[in-house]
Amino acid sequence: MNVIEARDLYVRFYTYEGVVKAVDGVDLDVVSGETLGIVGETGSGKSVTTYALMNMVPPPGKITRGRVIYRKKGVEYVLTEMPENEIRKLRGSELARIFQDPAAALNPVYKVGEQVAEAILIHRLDEMKKRALESAKGFSRNILSRSEDDWLVKFVKRMPLLRRFYWDPIKEETRKEVVRLLSLMGIPDPERVYSMYPHELSGGMQQRIVIAMALSCNPQVLIADEPTTNLDVTVEAQILELIKDLKEKFGTTLIYITHDMGVIAEVSDRVAVMYAGNIVEIGDVYSIFKEPMHPYTKGLLESIPMPGRPIKDIPGSVPNLVNPPQGCRFHPRCERAMSICSTRKPKLVQVRPGRWVACFLYHSEGVEEE
Ligand SMILES: Nc1ncnc2c1ncn2[C@@H]1O[C@H](COP(=O)(O)OP(=O)(O)OP(=O)(O)O)[C@@H](O)[C@H]1O
Numbered sequence: 001m002n003v004i005e006a007r008d009l010y011v012r013f014y015t016y017e018g019v020v021k022a023v024d025g026v027d028l029d030v031v032s033g034e035t036l037g038i039v040g041e042t043g044s045g046k047s048v049t050t051y052a053l054m055n056m057v058p059p060p061g062k063i064t065r066g067r068v069i070y071r072k073k074g075v076e077y078v079l080t081e082m083p084e085n086e087i088r089k090l091r092g093s094e095l096a097r098i099f100q101d102p103a104a105a106l107n108p109v110y111k112v113g114e115q116v117a118e119a120i121l122i123h124r125l126d127e128m129k130k131r132a133l134e135s136a137k138g139f140s141r142n143i144l145s146r147s148e149d150d151w152l153v154k155f156v157k158r159m160p161l162l163r164r165f166y167w168d169p170i171k172e173e174t175r176k177e178v179v180r181l182l183s184l185m186g187i188p189d190p191e192r193v194y195s196m197y198p199h200e201l202s203g204g205m206q207q208r209i210v211i212a213m214a215l216s217c218n219p220q221v222l223i224a225d226e227p228t229t230n231l232d233v234t235v236e237a238q239i240l241e242l243i244k245d246l247k248e249k250f251g252t253t254l255i256y257i258t259h260d261m262g263v264i265a266e267v268s269d270r271v272a273v274m275y276a277g278n279i280v281e282i283g284d285v286y287s288i289f290k291e292p293m294h295p296y297t298k299g300l301l302e303s304i305p306m307p308g309r310p311i312k313d314i315p316g317s318v319p320n321l322v323n324p325p326q327g328c329r330f331h332p333r334c335e336r337a338m339s340i341c342s343t344r345k346p347k348l349v350q351v352r353p354g355r356w357v358a359c360f361l362y363h364s365e366g367v368e369e370e
Protein backbone atom coordinates (compact mmCIF):
# COMPACT_ATOMS: atom_id res chain seq x y z
CA MET A 1 0.00 0.00 0.00
CA ASN A 2 1.15 3.54 -0.73
CA VAL A 3 1.08 5.93 2.23
CA ILE A 4 1.92 8.89 0.04
CA GLU A 5 1.30 9.44 -3.64
CA ALA A 6 2.52 12.54 -5.40
CA ARG A 7 1.34 13.14 -8.94
CA ASP A 8 2.72 15.65 -11.43
CA LEU A 9 3.97 17.92 -8.69
CA TYR A 10 5.34 21.38 -9.53
CA VAL A 11 6.86 23.84 -7.05
CA ARG A 12 7.88 27.38 -7.91
CA PHE A 13 9.70 30.02 -5.84
CA TYR A 14 8.83 33.56 -6.80
CA THR A 15 12.03 35.54 -6.19
CA TYR A 16 13.57 38.82 -7.37
CA GLU A 17 15.93 36.87 -9.60
CA GLY A 18 12.99 35.20 -11.25
CA VAL A 19 10.82 32.14 -10.88
CA VAL A 20 12.81 29.21 -9.49
CA LYS A 21 11.53 25.97 -11.03
CA ALA A 22 12.46 23.93 -7.99
CA VAL A 23 10.29 20.86 -8.55
CA ASP A 24 9.13 20.07 -12.03
CA GLY A 25 6.65 17.30 -12.57
CA VAL A 26 7.50 14.86 -9.81
CA ASP A 27 5.62 11.56 -9.52
CA LEU A 28 6.43 9.62 -6.41
CA ASP A 29 4.90 6.76 -4.43
CA VAL A 30 5.97 6.05 -0.88
CA VAL A 31 5.21 2.48 0.15
CA SER A 32 4.02 1.80 3.69
CA GLY A 33 6.86 0.62 5.93
CA GLU A 34 9.67 1.20 3.45
CA THR A 35 12.71 3.43 3.68
CA LEU A 36 12.81 5.55 0.57
CA GLY A 37 16.14 7.25 0.02
CA ILE A 38 16.18 10.48 -1.97
CA VAL A 39 19.59 11.31 -3.34
CA GLY A 40 21.04 14.06 -5.51
CA GLU A 41 23.55 16.89 -5.45
CA THR A 42 22.88 20.08 -3.54
CA GLY A 43 20.11 22.13 -5.12
CA SER A 44 18.47 19.20 -6.88
CA GLY A 45 15.15 19.68 -5.10
CA LYS A 46 15.20 16.94 -2.47
CA SER A 47 14.15 19.12 0.46
CA VAL A 48 11.56 21.09 -1.48
CA THR A 49 9.99 17.89 -2.84
CA THR A 50 9.53 16.52 0.65
CA TYR A 51 8.17 19.84 1.92
CA ALA A 52 5.64 19.58 -0.89
CA LEU A 53 4.75 16.06 0.29
CA MET A 54 3.61 17.64 3.57
CA ASN A 55 2.11 20.62 1.76
CA MET A 56 4.42 22.93 3.70
CA VAL A 57 6.51 24.61 1.02
CA PRO A 58 7.84 27.78 2.64
CA PRO A 59 7.14 31.15 1.01
CA PRO A 60 7.96 32.52 -1.52
CA GLY A 61 7.42 28.96 -2.74
CA LYS A 62 4.14 27.48 -3.92
CA ILE A 63 2.84 24.19 -5.23
CA THR A 64 1.59 25.33 -8.63
CA ARG A 65 0.34 22.01 -9.98
CA GLY A 66 -0.23 18.42 -8.98
CA ARG A 67 -1.64 16.46 -6.09
CA VAL A 68 -0.37 14.79 -2.95
CA ILE A 69 -2.44 12.05 -1.39
CA TYR A 70 -1.84 10.72 2.11
CA ARG A 71 -3.45 7.40 3.06
CA LYS A 72 -4.23 6.22 6.52
CA LYS A 73 -6.32 3.19 7.44
CA GLY A 74 -8.10 3.21 4.11
CA VAL A 75 -8.91 6.93 4.28
CA GLU A 76 -7.46 9.22 1.61
CA TYR A 77 -6.44 12.75 2.45
CA VAL A 78 -5.69 15.02 -0.49
CA LEU A 79 -3.09 17.17 1.24
CA THR A 80 -2.89 19.64 -1.63
CA GLU A 81 -6.57 20.45 -1.21
CA MET A 82 -6.97 20.36 2.56
CA PRO A 83 -7.27 23.53 4.64
CA GLU A 84 -4.11 24.46 6.51
CA ASN A 85 -5.55 23.86 10.00
CA GLU A 86 -6.54 20.30 9.04
CA ILE A 87 -3.10 19.52 7.60
CA ARG A 88 -1.44 20.94 10.68
CA LYS A 89 -3.11 18.20 12.73
CA LEU A 90 -1.56 15.57 10.48
CA ARG A 91 1.89 17.12 10.60
CA GLY A 92 3.68 16.23 13.73
CA SER A 93 1.22 13.53 14.62
CA GLU A 94 1.31 11.61 11.33
CA LEU A 95 3.98 13.18 9.16
CA ALA A 96 7.03 14.27 11.10
CA ARG A 97 10.30 15.76 9.97
CA ILE A 98 13.83 15.81 11.36
CA PHE A 99 16.07 18.57 10.14
CA GLN A 100 19.76 18.87 9.30
CA ASP A 101 20.58 21.20 12.11
CA PRO A 102 19.44 19.94 15.52
CA ALA A 103 20.49 23.14 17.28
CA ALA A 104 18.02 25.13 15.19
CA ALA A 105 15.20 22.72 16.01
CA LEU A 106 15.69 23.09 19.76
CA ASN A 107 14.84 26.09 21.87
CA PRO A 108 18.03 27.23 23.65
CA VAL A 109 16.26 28.50 26.78
CA TYR A 110 14.29 25.38 27.71
CA LYS A 111 15.53 22.13 29.17
CA VAL A 112 15.59 19.44 26.50
CA GLY A 113 13.37 17.09 28.51
CA GLU A 114 10.72 19.77 28.76
CA GLN A 115 10.81 20.26 25.01
CA VAL A 116 10.19 16.58 24.39
CA ALA A 117 7.47 16.65 27.07
CA GLU A 118 5.76 19.50 25.29
CA ALA A 119 5.78 17.58 21.99
CA ILE A 120 4.16 14.65 23.79
CA LEU A 121 1.55 16.82 25.50
CA ILE A 122 0.55 18.39 22.20
CA HIS A 123 -0.08 15.07 20.48
CA ARG A 124 -0.76 12.52 23.21
CA LEU A 125 -2.43 14.42 26.03
CA ASP A 126 -5.35 11.97 26.30
CA GLU A 127 -3.00 9.02 26.63
CA MET A 128 -0.94 10.78 29.33
CA LYS A 129 -4.13 11.65 31.19
CA LYS A 130 -5.28 8.05 31.07
CA ARG A 131 -1.95 6.87 32.45
CA ALA A 132 -2.05 9.51 35.17
CA LEU A 133 -5.48 8.33 36.24
CA GLU A 134 -4.14 4.81 36.78
CA SER A 135 -1.69 5.95 39.42
CA ALA A 136 -3.48 9.00 40.85
CA LYS A 137 -5.06 9.09 44.29
CA GLY A 138 -7.49 11.25 46.22
CA PHE A 139 -8.73 14.46 44.69
CA SER A 140 -6.45 14.06 41.64
CA ARG A 141 -8.06 10.72 40.91
CA ASN A 142 -11.51 12.20 41.27
CA ILE A 143 -10.75 15.07 38.93
CA LEU A 144 -8.89 13.03 36.30
CA SER A 145 -11.71 10.51 36.05
CA ARG A 146 -14.16 13.18 34.93
CA SER A 147 -14.66 14.28 31.36
CA GLU A 148 -13.00 17.46 30.07
CA ASP A 149 -16.26 19.37 29.90
CA ASP A 150 -17.33 18.52 33.44
CA TRP A 151 -17.88 21.77 35.40
CA LEU A 152 -15.52 20.68 38.17
CA VAL A 153 -12.69 19.99 35.71
CA LYS A 154 -13.18 23.40 34.11
CA PHE A 155 -13.22 25.04 37.51
CA VAL A 156 -10.11 23.25 38.82
CA LYS A 157 -8.12 24.02 35.67
CA ARG A 158 -8.86 27.70 36.15
CA MET A 159 -7.88 27.92 39.83
CA PRO A 160 -4.14 28.39 40.44
CA LEU A 161 -4.22 26.56 43.78
CA LEU A 162 -6.20 23.59 42.52
CA ARG A 163 -4.73 23.27 39.06
CA ARG A 164 -1.87 21.11 40.24
CA PHE A 165 -4.26 18.33 41.27
CA TYR A 166 -5.09 18.00 37.60
CA TRP A 167 -1.71 18.74 35.99
CA ASP A 168 0.88 17.28 38.38
CA PRO A 169 -0.01 13.62 37.77
CA ILE A 170 -0.17 14.24 33.99
CA LYS A 171 3.19 15.99 34.03
CA GLU A 172 4.70 13.18 36.05
CA GLU A 173 3.50 10.55 33.55
CA THR A 174 4.79 12.68 30.68
CA ARG A 175 8.15 13.03 32.37
CA LYS A 176 8.36 9.25 32.69
CA GLU A 177 7.49 8.88 29.03
CA VAL A 178 10.23 11.37 28.08
CA VAL A 179 12.82 9.49 30.12
CA ARG A 180 11.71 6.25 28.48
CA LEU A 181 12.04 7.81 25.00
CA LEU A 182 15.44 9.31 25.79
CA SER A 183 16.75 5.95 26.87
CA LEU A 184 15.30 4.39 23.71
CA MET A 185 17.38 6.96 21.83
CA GLY A 186 20.47 5.50 23.44
CA ILE A 187 21.00 8.54 25.64
CA PRO A 188 23.01 7.60 28.72
CA ASP A 189 21.65 8.82 32.06
CA PRO A 190 18.35 10.12 30.63
CA GLU A 191 17.17 11.43 34.03
CA ARG A 192 20.10 13.81 34.11
CA VAL A 193 19.95 14.75 30.41
CA TYR A 194 16.26 15.64 30.91
CA SER A 195 17.26 18.76 32.85
CA MET A 196 20.05 19.87 30.55
CA TYR A 197 19.93 22.74 28.09
CA PRO A 198 20.67 22.18 24.37
CA HIS A 199 24.09 23.91 24.52
CA GLU A 200 25.24 21.48 27.20
CA LEU A 201 24.85 18.57 24.75
CA SER A 202 26.98 17.47 21.80
CA GLY A 203 25.60 17.67 18.25
CA GLY A 204 24.96 13.93 18.23
CA MET A 205 23.06 14.09 21.53
CA GLN A 206 21.05 17.09 20.31
CA GLN A 207 20.09 15.15 17.20
CA ARG A 208 18.93 12.25 19.39
CA ILE A 209 16.69 14.68 21.29
CA VAL A 210 15.26 16.00 18.02
CA ILE A 211 14.58 12.45 16.85
CA ALA A 212 12.88 11.73 20.19
CA MET A 213 10.65 14.77 19.63
CA ALA A 214 9.78 13.65 16.11
CA LEU A 215 8.97 10.11 17.27
CA SER A 216 7.21 11.15 20.46
CA CYS A 217 3.87 11.05 18.68
CA ASN A 218 4.42 7.81 16.73
CA PRO A 219 4.24 9.35 13.27
CA GLN A 220 3.32 7.08 10.38
CA VAL A 221 5.82 8.79 8.09
CA LEU A 222 9.12 10.29 9.16
CA ILE A 223 11.10 12.51 6.81
CA ALA A 224 14.76 12.77 7.75
CA ASP A 225 16.40 15.61 5.84
CA GLU A 226 20.16 14.99 5.97
CA PRO A 227 20.02 14.48 9.74
CA THR A 228 23.70 13.61 9.99
CA THR A 229 25.37 16.31 7.89
CA ASN A 230 26.74 18.29 10.80
CA LEU A 231 27.98 15.28 12.72
CA ASP A 232 31.32 13.55 12.58
CA VAL A 233 31.61 10.13 10.96
CA THR A 234 31.37 7.94 14.08
CA VAL A 235 28.37 9.84 15.43
CA GLU A 236 26.80 9.77 11.98
CA ALA A 237 27.09 5.98 11.97
CA GLN A 238 25.47 5.81 15.43
CA ILE A 239 22.58 8.05 14.41
CA LEU A 240 22.01 5.97 11.27
CA GLU A 241 21.89 2.81 13.36
CA LEU A 242 19.48 4.48 15.76
CA ILE A 243 17.16 5.58 12.97
CA LYS A 244 17.17 2.10 11.44
CA ASP A 245 16.43 0.52 14.83
CA LEU A 246 13.60 2.90 15.63
CA LYS A 247 12.10 2.43 12.21
CA GLU A 248 11.91 -1.32 12.87
CA LYS A 249 10.57 -0.83 16.38
CA PHE A 250 7.89 1.71 15.48
CA GLY A 251 7.10 0.42 11.98
CA THR A 252 7.54 3.95 10.66
CA THR A 253 7.74 4.68 6.96
CA LEU A 254 10.95 6.59 6.44
CA ILE A 255 11.98 9.06 3.75
CA TYR A 256 15.68 9.66 4.06
CA ILE A 257 17.31 12.55 2.20
CA THR A 258 21.04 12.65 1.56
CA HIS A 259 23.57 13.56 -1.09
CA ASP A 260 25.72 10.62 0.00
CA MET A 261 25.34 7.39 -1.99
CA GLY A 262 27.12 5.54 0.81
CA VAL A 263 24.38 6.50 3.28
CA ILE A 264 21.73 5.55 0.71
CA ALA A 265 23.22 2.06 0.47
CA GLU A 266 23.17 1.86 4.24
CA VAL A 267 19.54 2.84 4.91
CA SER A 268 17.26 2.54 1.88
CA ASP A 269 14.99 -0.11 0.49
CA ARG A 270 14.26 1.97 -2.59
CA VAL A 271 16.05 4.98 -4.03
CA ALA A 272 14.78 8.02 -5.92
CA VAL A 273 17.54 9.94 -7.70
CA MET A 274 16.83 13.63 -8.18
CA TYR A 275 18.44 16.09 -10.52
CA ALA A 276 17.49 19.75 -10.99
CA GLY A 277 13.90 19.39 -9.83
CA ASN A 278 13.17 16.06 -11.50
CA ILE A 279 13.27 12.46 -10.42
CA VAL A 280 15.51 10.83 -13.01
CA GLU A 281 15.50 7.26 -11.71
CA ILE A 282 13.72 5.11 -9.12
CA GLY A 283 14.41 1.52 -8.20
CA ASP A 284 15.22 -0.84 -5.37
CA VAL A 285 18.54 -0.09 -3.78
CA TYR A 286 20.18 -3.35 -4.76
CA SER A 287 19.44 -3.06 -8.45
CA ILE A 288 20.25 0.67 -8.55
CA PHE A 289 23.73 -0.03 -7.25
CA LYS A 290 24.21 -3.15 -9.33
CA GLU A 291 22.89 -1.71 -12.53
CA PRO A 292 22.33 2.05 -12.58
CA MET A 293 20.64 3.14 -15.79
CA HIS A 294 20.44 6.92 -15.86
CA PRO A 295 23.83 8.53 -16.70
CA TYR A 296 23.39 10.79 -13.66
CA THR A 297 22.93 7.82 -11.32
CA LYS A 298 26.02 6.23 -12.87
CA GLY A 299 27.91 9.46 -12.30
CA LEU A 300 26.85 9.59 -8.63
CA LEU A 301 28.00 6.01 -8.12
CA GLU A 302 31.35 6.62 -9.81
CA SER A 303 31.96 9.58 -7.53
CA ILE A 304 31.85 7.38 -4.41
CA PRO A 305 35.38 6.97 -3.08
CA MET A 306 36.39 3.32 -3.36
CA PRO A 307 39.73 1.69 -2.76
CA GLY A 308 41.58 0.85 -5.95
CA ARG A 309 39.52 3.12 -8.14
CA PRO A 310 39.98 6.79 -8.99
CA ILE A 311 37.10 9.06 -7.97
CA LYS A 312 35.38 10.36 -11.06
CA ASP A 313 33.39 13.50 -10.40
CA ILE A 314 30.51 14.51 -12.62
CA PRO A 315 31.78 17.56 -14.54
CA GLY A 316 29.86 20.84 -14.07
CA SER A 317 27.21 21.58 -11.45
CA VAL A 318 23.44 21.66 -10.93
CA PRO A 319 22.02 24.46 -13.11
CA ASN A 320 20.33 27.56 -11.82
CA LEU A 321 16.67 26.63 -11.74
CA VAL A 322 15.44 30.03 -12.86
CA ASN A 323 16.62 29.15 -16.35
CA PRO A 324 17.18 25.42 -16.43
CA PRO A 325 18.41 23.78 -19.65
CA GLN A 326 15.75 22.89 -22.21
CA GLY A 327 14.93 19.25 -22.74
CA CYS A 328 16.59 16.90 -20.30
CA ARG A 329 18.01 19.12 -17.60
CA PHE A 330 21.04 16.89 -17.28
CA HIS A 331 22.01 16.93 -20.97
CA PRO A 332 24.73 19.63 -20.74
CA ARG A 333 26.63 17.42 -18.26
CA CYS A 334 25.81 14.09 -19.85
CA GLU A 335 28.43 12.01 -21.63
CA ARG A 336 25.80 10.20 -23.60
CA ALA A 337 23.59 13.11 -24.62
CA MET A 338 21.92 12.82 -28.03
CA SER A 339 20.32 15.54 -30.10
CA ILE A 340 16.80 14.78 -28.82
CA CYS A 341 17.99 15.38 -25.22
CA SER A 342 18.33 19.12 -25.77
CA THR A 343 14.88 19.54 -27.28
CA ARG A 344 12.56 17.05 -25.53
CA LYS A 345 12.25 16.35 -21.85
CA PRO A 346 12.23 12.60 -21.11
CA LYS A 347 9.38 11.18 -19.09
CA LEU A 348 9.89 8.97 -16.02
CA VAL A 349 8.92 5.61 -17.51
CA GLN A 350 8.83 2.15 -16.01
CA VAL A 351 11.34 0.24 -18.10
CA ARG A 352 11.21 -2.99 -16.10
CA PRO A 353 9.29 -4.03 -12.99
CA GLY A 354 10.01 -1.55 -10.22
CA ARG A 355 12.55 0.46 -12.25
CA TRP A 356 11.66 3.89 -13.58
CA VAL A 357 14.00 5.99 -15.69
CA ALA A 358 13.69 9.39 -17.33
CA CYS A 359 16.18 9.03 -20.17
CA PHE A 360 15.93 8.67 -23.95
CA LEU A 361 18.58 5.95 -23.91
CA TYR A 362 15.84 3.63 -22.65
CA HIS A 363 12.61 4.86 -24.20
CA SER A 364 11.27 7.61 -26.43
CA GLU A 365 8.50 9.11 -24.28
CA GLY A 366 8.78 12.81 -23.65
CA VAL A 367 6.70 15.25 -21.61
CA GLU A 368 5.36 18.61 -22.68
CA GLU A 369 7.26 21.34 -20.87
CA GLU A 370 5.48 24.26 -19.25
N1 LIG B 1 13.19 29.70 0.05
C1 LIG B 1 13.65 29.57 -1.20
N2 LIG B 1 13.64 30.62 -2.03
C2 LIG B 1 14.08 30.51 -3.30
N3 LIG B 1 14.55 29.37 -3.84
C3 LIG B 1 14.58 28.29 -3.06
C4 LIG B 1 14.14 28.32 -1.69
N4 LIG B 1 14.27 27.09 -1.17
C5 LIG B 1 14.80 26.33 -2.15
N5 LIG B 1 14.97 27.03 -3.28
C6 LIG B 1 15.52 26.53 -4.56
O1 LIG B 1 14.89 25.32 -4.90
C7 LIG B 1 15.84 24.43 -5.49
C8 LIG B 1 15.81 23.11 -4.78
O2 LIG B 1 16.32 23.30 -3.45
P1 LIG B 1 16.36 22.16 -2.35
O3 LIG B 1 16.66 22.82 -1.07
O4 LIG B 1 15.14 21.32 -2.43
O5 LIG B 1 17.61 21.30 -2.83
P2 LIG B 1 18.24 20.04 -2.08
O6 LIG B 1 18.32 18.95 -3.09
O7 LIG B 1 17.50 19.75 -0.85
O8 LIG B 1 19.71 20.56 -1.79
P3 LIG B 1 20.62 20.37 -0.45
O9 LIG B 1 21.28 19.03 -0.62
O10 LIG B 1 21.58 21.48 -0.55
O11 LIG B 1 19.75 20.46 0.74
C9 LIG B 1 17.18 25.14 -5.46
O12 LIG B 1 17.43 25.71 -6.71
C10 LIG B 1 16.99 26.21 -4.41
O13 LIG B 1 17.77 27.32 -4.72
Ligand code: NI
Pocket (backbone or CB within 6 Å): 046, 047, 048, 225
Ligand atom coordinates in the same frame (compact mmCIF):
# COMPACT_ATOMS: atom_id res chain seq x y z
NI1 NI C 1 18.00 19.95 1.12
